[in-house]
Amino acid sequence: MQAQSTGTAERTAAIIAEHKGLEGPLLPILHGIQEEFGFVPNESLPVIAQALNISNAEVHGVVTFYHDYRREPAGRHVIKLCQAEACQSMGSDAVAARLKQLLGIGFHETAQDGSVTLEPVYCLGLCACAPAAMVDGQVIGRLDADALDEIVAEVRS
């Protein structure tokens, strides 16, 4: 496959070229890199630093500041479970405990078989249909036991 034969640095450079003309291009570049690789590889950082004429430390500082940027690949599925106040008021604590038990992993963890990563998220803007989650970009509201079973079955399949 073409993508596999091309090195990380080259793929990074191509993404940089796509966004370099923007004002303040670093975040769009990092989003692009995460979309391409599924995380932000260490090998990408010096390439970005050189292209934008900033230090490696500055790039590292930005990558590590934002919750979105992963330093290692996520599971094949990503579940983001809202843990903010509106969802708390509808029992998101219990939902989290149940989901952790069903999946056998905690927050910020990936299942050993690489099937799923579980993450807390602080608000999806679905506060009038709490508790809410986002599974691979799909939003789900009013989570109940059945919905959790469905999610678990889906990510395990």
Next chain:
Amino acid sequence: MSLRIYIPGDSGALALGAEKVAKAIRAEVERRGIDAEIVRNGSRGLYWLEPMVEVQTANGRVAYGPVKAGDVASLFDAGLAEGGQHRLSLGDPETIPFLAKQTRLTFARCGVTDPLSLADYEAHGGLKGLKAAVGMAPAEIVSTVTDSGLRGRGGAGFPTGIKWKTVLDTVDDRKYIVCNADEGDSATFADRMIMEGDPFVLIEGMAIAGIATGATKGFVYIRSEYPHAIRTMQRAVEIARRAGVLGVNVLGSPNAFDIEIRSGAGAYVCGEETSLLNSLEGKRGVVRAKPPLPAIKGLFGKPTVINNVISLASVPVILDKGAQHYKNFGMGRSRGTIPIQIAGNVKHGGLFEAAFGLTLGEIVDEIGGGTATGRPVKAVQVGGPLGAYFPRELFDTPFDYEAFAAKDGLIGHAGITVFDDSADMLKQARFAMEFCAIESCGKCTPCRIGSTRGVETLDKIVAGIQPEKNLALVTDLCNTMKFGSLCALGGFTPYPVMSAITHFPEDFAPRPVAVAAE
């Protein structure tokens, strides 16, 4: 004329199964050979009725909800096309009390129109504000906004017109309009709804801001947790560009203005304006000390208007109908309308746009209908994670910036989370500190260290270790954070903590330790 069926594409409706409903309706339309046009509108904000499907009949719109995919065939059997009776019938949506009681100025079109049809937008009063603005002098636009009494809807409540005037009066070769769409506060979804349901109103508001201040470039910084809003805004900007609403000649005038959509990266603190500017510049989202004000040295050191989505989206109606029309709504120094977001453990959750002045009790009990669980309301948090918890005793507080401040609370972005009597306020206070610790940008010590110490100290109270002494320590710590933090994250975290301690002292009293059964 073909049948027009509206199925919301709003992410709240999608979270409740609107996509499955849309699929079922498409299949049913095809099976029955009906000539129908399906519109993916925004949400009207009645989330307990979502997915709410509407049809355009000869006698106006008729609504059904909450619709499940399994209901679709029976809806068509009941004569959906003519607004036939069904157990899910809601009649004319405008007559549903929750909607009928509202004053929709900013959200006039949300849920009504096709979000990505500029023709629909214009047919429902869109672009009138911008058309008026291109014929006015910048100072005249600014004074109209000032006279309307519009204050920043992001939470700070700073007069929008005064901010604009500073940018207008500051001379520079480049100026920016930045829209803060980093709506991270729990219980708030008004920004998301307008971006998904009526994106052109935000674009129009930003273009007016550009003309008023001499800015030619705008950015909308949308949080990454809102992928649907990002997609809709991107498509709307492209449509607006093609139609000449944006570009080198806005609506054929000599004014240039264009917009770029940017995605955040999961940092709550980037909702703070100076941190957002740093993030847009490609830096860590660390808060900047003020002064200099962003209006003088903002994005890339240039004069910048940075406003919340709802502030900017309220500008078109002000320019269209006049400052006085807007100002006539409201009370005291809180003028116009505010989209109140009723969320959490509530029967009728959703968006309720009304003039300032409703009491908290009216909002929670009458409009919201009490809790979803049917248990008594214990507390409501107003203004997101940095807002105070209000007990029932304060339900007579009118929804007004100053009235809430007088009760040691804040309106913030007007989100209200309802909790029933199962809520543990000590746990909520601890969460406020924990959230601050997770999201602190780290620049100032009271926020960075104080939040962590706050969690530890509250944990000691939970464990029953010297509760009185530790409660005094938390109070002292809150005082330091409130007055010593650089921005609202550290500065306002004391609101939920102290309000929980003040109004619900019983939850902080030493707890009987469970004795293990022998």
